[in-house]
Amino acid sequence: MTQMADAVHPTSHAAVPHGDAHAHGHHPNLEHHFDSLTQQFDAGKLGMWLFLATEVLLFGGLFCAYAIFRRNHPEVFMYAHQFLDTTWGAINTVVLLVSSFTMAWAVTASQRGQRHLTSILLALTFLGGVGFMVIKAVEYSHKFHDGLMWGVHYDPAKHEHGHGHNGAHGAAATAAHGAADHAAPADHGTAGAAATAAPAASTHPEATTSVHAPETSGQPAATGAEAADLPPERAPLEPSQVALAPAGPAGLHTGGHDLHGPRPDNVHWFFGVYFTMTGLHGLHVLAGMAVIGWLFVRSVRGDFSADYFTPVDLGGLYWHLVDLIWIFLFPLLYLIH
């Protein structure tokens, strides 16, 4: 679109310069409706800041949702965040911080007209983005694998039973197995599966009683009672609406989550929040990488100079925002106390 516009509008100077053929005698990167490069730069900068404000507000909606859910149900967050891998999260934070640093350096370099350095630093920043996304992909695939997903796809059976159960078992059977396998009273797995057998336990007190281990069946009933906003005579939930997917093949996941305590209701909220926030952030990282890739190409081509570095500056601002959002996401999701 830009290209076409330039083709039919010889007088309008796009950021893609054909400034050599320029007739009016002012700077090749000065667009016709601005009086000076300073004015153009100021306008660009204000525009970018406004855009960043809209981005903050976009995420602001999610932070709001986070705050509401967390305030109402802190136990869900306390429990579920343990399934996130703080090490990977921390590494990712470092990766993004480093890439933010190289980006800031790239801006300075371009302001000084250091073309080569700018290109190298942009490339490094881009690689930082790649690294972040790769790590995120690894984390995501673990979560998918373990059924640590949102809403209807949340499946505790996949991560709470290291011993693997035949897929033909229903959830109640799974619960029974859990009780048999882990005799320890503190076993979270049994409690969890009991809750699975009794979806939204509040609506089905009778379902809960089908699990025999008293010290464990009490748990979901208690949490269920808290959430018992729902009338007892309500229609039963459809099996399909509840995470009743049979346990996966044997040996899918061998423990590793033994210290989580009893599982509260609606753990899927946390993962809903986790995936929406990190997913949307991931999309922004991708968009930022596209911008940096474009800046890299232009930088190699020699578009930027000490006079004209607006795109690098603005791209840098965007990348810092993406970084900043992660700086908020990391503690909010990974480091809950």
Add this chain to the structure above:
Amino acid sequence: MTGILADSLGLMPPKASTFAPAVDFWFDFTLWVSIFFFVLIIGLMMIFMVMYRRRPGVRAIVTPTHSTVLELSWTIIPTILVVLMFWGGFKTYMDQRVMPSGAYEIGVNAKQWAWEFTYPNGIRHPELHVPKDVPVVLTMFSDDVLHSFFIPAFRVKMDVMRGRYTKLWFQATLASPPGGYYPVLCTEYCGTSHSTMVTKCVVHETRAEFDQWLRDADPLKKLTPEQYDEYVRDPAAFIAAHPDIQGLQSPADMGRKLWDTKGCKQCHSIDGKVGTGPSWLGIWGAQHEFSNAPPAVVEENYVRESIENPRAKALKGYAANAMPTYQGRITDREIDSIIAFIKTLKSGSETK
């Protein structure tokens, strides 16, 4: 407190609850204020339109371009008025929202597209009956989407949702005329038959009259098992022998009443017209094909299963999950009546 203008112009529905006079009073107050300002602004505008219309050779007269006194006065005077209105709205609202203690409690269940009221004695009924001059608290929930409970005559409204109880109270002050009623409406859009999710609110003059109604509300329930067997064997004879059981009709007629009041008719016609669900006309004994089960003939067990667990068999050509389950809110005797009713709907020459 009352609304003079609203009353004389017939703007409001009958005043049948304790809230109505206050609501109408504040409606009237706001209406007077509105009329005053509207006449002031539009009247002046029209006068100016005539007096200062464009005439050849006459130019506009330069007048001051601002006046702090004017600006402040038309900022402050409306402010005082709206503070009054806020106070009035606040007061009526708090009356409506603070539930009285010791009120008569009725449960309300909303589902697409029917209301059902649960009375303290366990009777479930599609109509809302209340005694006059008794505070009534409704505790409401929805089975599916949002609904909103609205009785214009009482000036009350509250959304009904799944997953959370909402409450509403009122005290009726005007009995509905014999045979008459106040409409109960759903005002939160809830899908295809939103506009027919309407039922009756009957206000009984005395508590005794109300209690009498409540006792008779479900004649089927009153019968002992022995009486019920007797009734099923020969309904006409049984009804003739027990004139004291009000409202008892033949099983097919009882079924028809249930069809009318339990929400069946929103989806199942009895004249062959295809709705959200299949028409009941001529359905008895027909062979049904399912997308998730082997074919079956429409007989007692199938009908019972379709009512209690409608998704067990998904009839081809219809949405598989359109029908909510009625398990727990319909009795065996009621299902018997519905079966009896369906049996009577033999189609003649109509096409299926």
Add this chain to the structure above:
Amino acid sequence: MSSLNPAAAGPLVGAPAADNYLTHSRGFWSWAATLDHKRIGVMYLAGIFTMFLVGGLFAVLLRSVLLTPDAAAGGVKTIVDANMYNRFFTLHGAVMVFIVIIPGIPAALGNFVLPLMLGAKDVAFPRLNLCSFYLWLIGTAMALASLYWGGVDTGWTFYTPYSTKVGSSGAFGGVVPVVAGAFVLGFSSIFTGLNFIVTIHKLRPPGMTWFRMPLFLWGTYATAVIQVLATPVLGITLLLLLAERLLGIGFFDSELGGDPVLFQHFFWFYSHPAVYIMILPAMGVMSELISVFSHKHIFGYKFIAFSSVAIAILGFLVWGHHMFTSGQSELLGVIFSAITFSIAIPSAVKMFNWLTTLYKGSIDFKAPMCYALSFMWIFGIGGLTGLFLGMMGLDQHLHDTYFVVAHFHYVMAGTIFVFFGAIHYWWPKMTGRMYDEGAAVLASLLMFIGFNMTFFIQFLMGTRGMPRRYYAYRPEFQFHHIVSTMGSYVMLAAVLLLIYVLIKSLRSGRPAPANPWGAGSMEWQCASPPPHDNFKTPPPVVDAYDYESLEWDERVGGYVHRGRRGGPAATH
């Protein structure tokens, strides 16, 4: 679209020989890839007007359905069934709100006029501006594409859980494309707002101080701030709605422990400010029209300017008044009600200022003025009936009835009057053509009569308890509905007459002078139509509301500055 597109209508016979933005370059791509704010504005206008006709068609259809009460009540519904009716009102609402009124005045007319009024050569980011237009096109196409999937029947508010579970047919249904379309339209709106803010901040020529800006610019500026601050929240809300419907994420789903009322909070956090996105630019245009056509300096400039800003700020804090019956906490309701009343004040201030501007003026009943005076009437009713709904106790009775329907049409559809007035006002500037004044005034009168017929009677239905979005109704309301429907037919006739007036003007309108109305703002100082780059050198900034130095010149058929008789009013 093409019938309204001056480029496609062929060369303008008798248009000024001088190069203007319409003749500057030719061919499809010279429009499709243009970066000229004036051409983008014209394309927006053509698109939005077309979509107005689509939305209006749905309105006339749904009004026609309501001519008869109900099969059960003895009437017969001959046109469509309830499902189709539900689709009609949903698409009517979604099209009119997201596609027509929100971008109507700012994106179409604002784009054309804002840089000209400011004395700038273009908006700050022309490429982003074109991008906004294409986003608008894509969003519109997506919304209409829902018809392919059976339409959408959720109502334009997309309330959960209906929109995530049941609404329309199938998992995908028509809901997904419409919601995704609204998301895209949101970004179109954000980019337009962002562009305008930067333009007003950074591209004001020397001498154009904040308080010399015409009030339309204040209105647009306040609007742009809301667009930038509120629309992202709509974006995330719609994304969550899609995630809920497609992925089952469960934030709004009570079965998964979520909260459907949360959606309403999120939705109205945007959609109430959106009402001010619709009305603030209209109020800005009103200030221009009232002043210009009474040839009288606007009264209380600063109060009007600040009231725009006050409305923009307060508009963010009142969303909960849509939820007085939703089960939100009583305390929240009280706070929202109080702030809601406070927003009535700046609106009233504007009304009084316009009224005082008329005083001792020389009121010229041209079509734009007829629309403006109609708006005084309509907004008067719309604003005052808002008081009833802001009172919590009364709202318990009136909420979700026809009273609300009538109220928001008197406010939101009232802005359509200003939109039409503005089209007529700037039409000579956009096309270089005058229109048939008599027919245009007749159209405005028909519109006014039809509008009041359609909507006033709906107040009476509402107070008596007729709920909105009802396909079938009790027979006692049939008379009201018939009157209302007849009114909608009158409006249809008015719109057809309006289209005739505009097409006739394009074909054979007499060439427009630079300043046909005697307006003082900057856009009237360049030729009609304006040259490609607006102003070679920024014209001297004068008081936009000072009409003393302007007088009618018979030879140009327009107004010129005193002392420059015989010459064009343009400064170059």
